[in-house]
Amino acid sequence: MAENGTCVLSVEDLHTYFYTQRGIVKAVNGVSFAVDRGRTLCLVGESGCGKSVAALSIMRLITTPPGKIVRGSIQFEGRDLLGLDPEEMRRVRGRRISMIFQEPMTSLNPVFKIGRQIGEMFTYHEGMRPREARRKAIELLALVGIPAPELRVDDYPHQLSGGMRQRVMIAMALASPDPGLLIADEPTTALDVTIQAQILELLRDLQQRIGVSILLITHNMGVVVEMADDVAVLYAGRKVEAARTKELLISPCHPYTRGLLNSIPGNPKYRGAARLESIPGSVPSLAGLGEGCPFENRCLLARAVCRERFPEEQAVSGTHSVWCHFADAPAAADR
Numbered sequence: 539m540a541e542n543g544t545c546v547l548s549v550e551d552l553h554t555y556f557y558t559q560r561g562i563v564k565a566v567n568g569v570s571f572a573v574d575r576g577r578t579l580c581l582v583g584e585s586g587c588g589k590s591v592a593a594l595s596i597m598r599l600i601t602t603p604p605g606k607i608v609r610g611s612i613q614f615e616g617r618d619l620l621g622l623d624p625e626e627m628r629r630v631r632g633r634r635i636s637m638i639f640q641e642p643m644t645s646l647n648p649v650f651k652i653g654r655q656i657g658e659m660f661t662y663h664e665g666m667r668p669r670e671a672r673r674k675a676i677e678l679l680a681l682v683g684i685p686a687p688e689l690r691v692d693d694y695p696h697q698l699s700g701g702m703r704q705r706v707m708i709a710m711a712l713a714s715p716d717p718g719l720l721i722a723d724e725p726t727t728a729l730d731v732t733i734q735a736q737i738l739e740l741l742r743d744l745q746q747r748i749g750v751s752i753l754l755i756t757h758n759m760g761v762v763v764e765m766a767d768d769v770a771v772l773y774a775g776r777k778v779e780a781a782r783t784k785e786l787l788i789s790p791c792h793p794y795t796r797g798l799l800n801s802i803p804g805n806p807k808y809r810g811a812a813r814l815e816s817i818p819g820s821v822p823s824l825a826g827l828g829e830g831c832p833f834e835n836r837c838l839l840a841r842a843v844c845r846e847r848f849p850e851e852q853a854v855s856g857t858h859s860v861w862c863h864f865a866d867a868p869a870a871a872d873r
Contacts, residue, residue: 544574544575545572545573545574545575545613546573546574546575546614546615546718546719546751547572547573547596547612547613547614547719547751547753548572548611548612548613548614549569549570549571549572549592549596549610549611549612549613550570550610550611550612550613551568551569551570551609551610551611552566552568552569552570552592552595552607552609552610552611552612553566553567553568553607553608553609553610554566554588554591554592554595554600554605554606554607554608554610555605555606555608556604556605556606557603557604557605557606558604558825560823560825560826561825561826562825562826563824563825564775564824564827565588565591565605565775565824566588566591566592566595566775567588567774567775567776567827568610568776568777569588569592569770569772569775569776569777570777571770571777571780573719573751573752573753573768574751574767574768575749575751576745576749576750576751577751577752577767577768578745578751578752578753578754578765578766578767578768579752579753579754579766579767579768579769579770580754580755580756580761580762580765580766580768580769580770580783581593581753581754581755581756581770581772582756582757582759582762582769582770582771582772582798583757583771583772583773583798584757584773584821585757585821586774586821586824587772587773587774587775587821588772588774588775588776588824589723589755589756589757589772590640590723590724590755591605592755592772593637593721593723593753593755595607595612596612596614596619596635596721596753597631597635597637597721598619598620598622598627598631607620614630614634614635614718614719615634615718617630632659632662632713632714633714634714634717634718634719635717635718635719635720635721636710636711636712636713636714636717636719636720636721637711637720637721637722637723638704638707638708638711638720638721638722638723638725639707639723640723640724640725640727645707646695646703646706646707647695648694648695648696649694650694651691651692651693651694652675652679652690652691652693652694652695652698652706653672653675653676653679653691653692655706655710656671656674656675656678656679656691656706656709656710656713657671657672657674657675658671659710659713659714660674660675660713672691674713675691675709675713676688676691678709678710678712678713679691679705679706679709681709681712681744682705682706682708682709682712682740682744683705683736683740684702684705684706684709690702700733701733701736701737704725704726704733704737705737705740707725708725708737708740708741708744712744712748717748717750718750718751719750719751719752719753720741720744720750720751720752720753721752721753721755722741722752722753722754722755723755724755724756724757725737725738725741725754726738726756726758726761734761738761738764738765741754741765742765752765754766759798759799759801759802760802762783763783763787763802766783767782767783768780768781768782768783768857769781769782769783769786771786771792771794771795771798773794773821773832773833774821774822774824774827774832774833775824775827775832776831776832776848776861777861778792778794778795778833778860778861778862779791779792779794779795779859779860779861779862780858780859780860781854781855781857781858781859782857782858785854785855785857785858786858787799789854789858791852791854791858791860791862791865792833792860792861792862792865793833793837793838793839793862794817794833794836794837797815797816797817798817800815801815801816801817817836818836819835819836820836822835828845829846829847829848830844830845830846830847830848831844831845831848831849831861831862831863839862839864841863841864843863844863844864848861849861849862849863852865
């Protein structure tokens with residue numbers, strides 16, 4: 539969906555597999571997407587659909603073995619990230635591409651003060667002295683809305699609330715002279731709704747101020763409604779629909795996307811029934827998946843062809859595509 543000259547990140551035909559005793563787990567299976575400059579792309583789907591593995595593939599943080607990027611292309615600002623040697627990738631990672639990980643308590647080192655952990659970004663990438671790095675850490679803590687940053691800089695992670703730790707993770711992600719892409723992996727998970735709203739507002743404000751592009755990973759369609767300019771819907775390692783956010787909300791085409799939208803609580807505009815709906819069944823095991831549509835076993839529209847082969851891309855419009863053999867069929871609720 540990237541426009542000419544505005545693409546910051548382009549992922550093409552990405553395959554990331556894990557070789558296990560149970561078989562080959564095709565965590566990301568031929569996924570493509572692009573992030574435009576200054577825009578937010580949401581990768582959305584249930585747990586286990588490949589969102590986080592796609593993000594870790596971009597960062598070149600897949601543990602080998604058992605994981606391996608089998609094939610595909612990851613272009614960032616015209617550079618092939620898969621072709622960089624480890625030292626070149628380290629210079630890109632944290633300097634031009636930053637990532638907010640899903641669990642701040644496991645991502646932050648419990649034995650170091652948060653000021654030191656943020657400051658390490660400046661000492662490593664910029665060669666700053668410790669005192670100057672500390673000052674920059676205080677500035678970033680203030681930027682992300684942490685009160686009394688000159689005091690909090692000497693706190694340990696366990697002394698902060700979940701929302702504060704998430705803000706620290708955002709500060710660390712922004713500890714770069716010129717961030718081009720921010721990857722946020724479920725940045726509001728396990729936070730109460732008030733803190734979730736504050737974190738999302740912080741990301742929007744930072745994007746407006748510094749113009750950073752955001753790849754936002756979530757399973758929460760409410761977050762998509764609030765944050766996304768563009769959406770790519772993933773299911774069991776496959777991309778099944780992609781569109782501008784407004785178009786996806788108004789005219790969802792894939793049965794899985796319809797199910798996600800119908801599950802938004804308290805939002806009758808996107809609900810097909812008076813009560814909260816759910817998608818029957820569960821995500822299939824990614825080990826030993828066949829060549830058909832992985833949603834086939836949960837889909838009310840499924841036919842024999844769905845088990846036999848994965849559908850080709852169908853263009854709904856210039857910015858809206860769907861991968862479904864029966865995308866033109868009426869929604870199950872309307873039949």
